[in-house]
Amino acid sequence: MNRQTQTFNELDRVIHEPGRLMIVALLFAVDSCDFLYLQHETEMNKGTLSSHLSRLEEAGYVEVEKTYRGRIPQTLLRLTEDGRKAFQKYRKKLKKAL
Amino acid sequence: MDQVDSLLKRPRAYENIDGVGELNIGFMCLSFALLMWLQVHTPEHSIWNRMYMLFIWVGLMLLASYFGSKAFKKHITYPRTGFVKYRTPDSKWPLIAVMVLASVVATVAAAGAVLAARLHWNMVPALPFGLLIAASYAFGFARTVRWKWAVAASILLGSLAIAALPPELTGTLAHGSWATAMFRAESIGSYLLCALLYGAIFLISGGITFWLYLRHTQAPAEEANEPANADVQ
Numbered sequence: 001m002n003r004q005t006q007t008f009n010e011l012d013r014v015i016h017e018p019g020r021l022m023i024v025a026l027l028f029a030v031d032s033c034d035f036l037y038l039q040h041e042t043e044m045n046k047g048t049l050s051s052h053l054s055r056l057e058e059a060g061y062v063e064v065e066k067t068y069r070g071r072i073p074q075t076l077l078r079l080t081e082d083g084r085k086a087f088q089k090y091r092k093k094l095k096k097a098l
Numbered sequence: 099m100d101q102v103d104s105l106l107k108r109p110r111a112y113e114n115i116d117g118v119g120e121l122n123i124g125f126m127c128l129s130f131a132l133l134m135w136l137q138v139h140t141p142e143h144s145i146w147n148r149m150y151m152l153f154i155w156v157g158l159m160l161l162a163s164y165f166g167s168k169a170f171k172k173h174i175t176y177p178r179t180g181f182v183k184y185r186t187p188d189s190k191w192p193l194i195a196v197m198v199l200a201s202v203v204a205t206v207a208a209a210g211a212v213l214a215a216r217l218h219w220n221m222v223p224a225l226p227f228g229l230l231i232a233a234s235y236a237f238g239f240a241r242t243v244r245w246k247w248a249v250a251a252s253i254l255l256g257s258l259a260i261a262a263l264p265p266e267l268t269g270t271l272a273h274g275s276w277a278t279a280m281f282r283a284e285s286i287g288s289y290l291l292c293a294l295l296y297g298a299i300f301l302i303s304g305g306i307t308f309w310l311y312l313r314h315t316q317a318p319a320e321e322a323n324e325p326a327n328a329d330v331q
Contacts, residue, residue: 030184037181037182
């Protein structure tokens with residue numbers, strides 16, 4: 001196995017999935033955002049976005065907070081410290097692999 | 099890798115997705131033009147020419163701009179395309195760099211004003227402002243939205259047109275004013291025209307952005323911000 005293949009294999013599989021990569025990259029650039037913003041930016045449907053977020057939450061990369069905007073429920077999402085570190089590591093490794 | 103980099107830039111571009119940033123700047127430019135007009139066309143010792151009035155005016159403008167954009171985002175943008183809270187920089191250096199840059203810009207603008215007063219020349223106020231504003235606009239807004247390059251070009255061309263106007267024409271804007279004892283009438287007229295031009299261009303561009311935003315986004319539904327999957331809830 002050459003070095004490039006090895007680096008690819010070492011990539012974080014949770015982040016490497018295109019949909020989740022999009023979500024993590026968007027969350028990395030902000031402090032927090034709501035579900036609607038991610039839905040608008042990623043153009044995913046609610047179900048797909050929710051399942052990706054659940055996977056990221058399971059991995060401890062995303063924090064979900066339920067609040068209200070007036071009387072309307074709002075889901076706030078934030079990348080955890082572990083999520084930030086994992087994304088930075090992922091970017092470094094991807095750069096190296098390419 | 100480039101796609102990841104472009105994703106990282108998207109939240110910044112989202113800040114002006116509704117045109118509120120440009121509408122704000124346009125409002126400020128027109129407010130300055132109005133204040134300048136009042137200062138020039140009222141007697142020297144009127145309330146408009148007091149130093150404290152400048153601070154009150156600027157303070158009111160900043161408050162209106164801050165609360166106006168907050169309300170705009172809260173009632174129009176967030177319910178349609180979502181809420182974003184931006185990160186505060188970890189280091190204070192970017193803020194210090196911006197403050198140093200703003201001081202340099204203010205010094206250059208002040209030097210331009212003094213030169214304009216001495217040289218009787220329309221070109222001096224209009225050109226540095228035009229270049230500066232067109233460059234800032236290109237950097238701040240046009241990089242992310244292609245059609246806004248036309249706006250940057252119109253700022254530059256408009257400034258060139260003001261610079262090329264005959265001094266007698268721009269001078270008529272300050273004709274008979276007490277201020278002409280201190281500054282050349284054509285320079286005052288040139289500044290006034292610049293503020294009006296930039297204000298109008300920013301308002302038009304912000305208005306178009308807002309119209310496009312409303313056209314391409316849907317009015318919010320009650321459950322719009324609710325994830326479908328119970329796991330995320």
